[in-house]
Amino acid sequence: MDFRTQLAAELPPLRRFARALTGDPALADDLVQDCVERAMVKGHLYDPSRPLRAWLYAVLRNIYISGLRRNGRSTIVKAVDDLVDGEDAVPPEQEHRMSVGSVTAALDGLSAQHREVIVLVTLEEMSYRDVAEILSVPLGTVMSRLSRAREHLRQLLEERGHTGLRRVK
Missing domain, CATH: 1.10.10.10 (Winged helix-like DNA-binding domain superfamily/Winged helix DNA-binding domain)
Structure with a gap:
């Protein structure tokens, strides 16, 4: 299986991990996109003897942490305490x-x-x-x-x- 096919197979787990890190689906998708782009450019650095998922998670996490450092704040858009009545989810x-x-x-x-x-x-x-x-x-x-x-x-x-x-x- 070639690198691109393996990379495509890892998208759902990458999205789950990105969602867990960011807490926001849109930010998670952006993070995954950045990760895939970086993986495509830096694919020559991947060691095929190691699991691709672990390498991709490390790339994704490093991009996330770099973004936090650059922005100087968390990526959470709105805290639960900031929700107004009627804005919360229906049980x-x-x-x-x-x-x-x-x-x-x-x-x-x-x-x-x-x-x-x-x-x-x-x-x-x-x-x-x-x-x-x-x-x-x-x-x-x-x-x-x-x-x-x-x-x-x-x-x-x-x-x-x-x-x-x-x-x-």
């Missing part, structure tokens, strides 16, 4: 959708470091080693951040009355 009618909404809201309540680690490990099912490479941190830091992120996520969900998560040891 879902199905229990499953409520659970997904609770988890999404709780994920948004995590710090960027915790959110990116938990998304990469749990949703994208990446190895700790790959996540450590993407984030440019030691393996132990990934495990520590993941542990703290899971605990904080559990606390946030309990505060919202969601008891679907349980501690497994």
